[in-house]
Amino acid sequence: MTEPHCGLVAVLGAPNAGKSTLVNALVGQKVAIVSPKAQTTRARLMGVAIEGETQLLLVDTPGIFEPKRRLDRAMVSAAWGGTEGADVIALVVDAKGGLGPKVIPIAESIASRSEPKYLILNKVDLADKAKLLLHAEKLNGIVDFAETFFISATTGDGLAELKSTFAKAMPEGPWHFPEDQVSDATERSLASEVTREQLYLQLHAELPYASAIETEQYKEREDGSVEIHQQILVERPTQRAIVLGKGGARIKEIGARARAELSSIMGKPVHLYLHVKVKPGWDDQRDIYREMGLDWVE
Numbered sequence: 001m002t003e004p005h006c007g008l009v010a011v012l013g014a015p016n017a018g019k020s021t022l023v024n025a026l027v028g029q030k031v032a033i034v035s036p037k038a039q040t041t042r043a044r045l046m047g048v049a050i051e052g053e054t055q056l057l058l059v060d061t062p063g064i065f066e067p068k069r070r071l072d073r074a075m076v077s078a079a080w081g082g083t084e085g086a087d088v089i090a091l092v093v094d095a096k097g098g099l100g101p102k103v104i105p106i107a108e109s110i111a112s113r114s115e116p117k118y119l120i121l122n123k124v125d126l127a128d129k130a131k132l133l134l135h136a137e138k139l140n141g142i143v144d145f146a147e148t149f150f151i152s153a154t155t156g157d158g159l160a161e162l163k164s165t166f167a168k169a170m171p172e173g174p175w176h177f178p179e180d181q182v183s184d185a186t187e188r189s190l191a192s193e194v195t196r197e198q199l200y201l202q203l204h205a206e207l208p209y210a211s212a213i214e215t216e217q218y219k220e221r222e223d224g225s226v227e228i229h230q231q232i233l234v235e236r237p238t239q240r241a242i243v244l245g246k247g248g249a250r251i252k253e254i255g256a257r258a259r260a261e262l263s264s265i266m267g268k269p270v271h272l273y274l275h276v277k278v279k280p281g282w283d284d285q286r287d288i289y290r291e292m293g294l295d296w297v298e
Helices: 019-027 070-081 100-110 129-142 159-168 187-206 237-244 246-266 286-292
Strands: 005-013 045-051 054-060 088-094 117-122 147-150 211-220 226-234 270-278
Touching (some): 005 019, 019 045, 019 054, 045 159, 088 100, 088 129, 100 129, 117 129, 117 159, 129 147, 187 211, 187 226, 187 237, 187 246, 187 270, 226 237, 226 246, 237 246, 237 270, 246 270
Parallel strands (some): 005 054, 005 088, 088 117, 117 147
Antiparallel strands (some): 211 226
């Protein structure tokens, strides 16, 4: 019988490279929220995937960018923190968007790292094919990548080979999680993330990053269902009006979609109650960072 293997894959990249979509695809179900908005992922999250006798611990990190605010600094700190103890580093690049000013500095930052490094050019189904090899050549000139993959996390192209390669690179050792566990996230934190995802998906550019989800109450009912009370924190009354929508229609739709998704993910009925609260300067309060799973940074 083959001995079990287990190891950690740090998934790095610029915002909107498709890291969360890739982690979800490798796990085989949704563990990280996804939206077209850059910097959707705020905290480090681990997805757990299985390939044969190997358990892959996929650390989905926030996109690395030039931080301007405390929240930005905390997110970038979480991204680099997610690489600690990694067995391999995977640099995910949006092949459609090209290298841009954010990708090269990340490549330069990992060039001297001792872990095996893999280059993953994602969204190849949307990219200019003539530029793919040029991107790969330029990045391989900066970093000594063990291998380069051309994939689409959305369509699944190239994922089987990538997953198999990751598995072969993992060290021998016992699995860290039960076979049926797909993430290290708690149901409470997952509930907050799913609601935040709906904010992004439904409000698009109307609501900037000045919003967060605070779980006031999370409890199991006797009938096996879950009751969740959440506050959507915004900075200004005008933003509160946007989230509520005309006659409260928007917040009802956000709640309905989040509730349906949570019920599907958790496999049980969910009772979700949403409230919108104006809380100026919420991104300078330590308890909010704790709720988001981020470390406080000065």
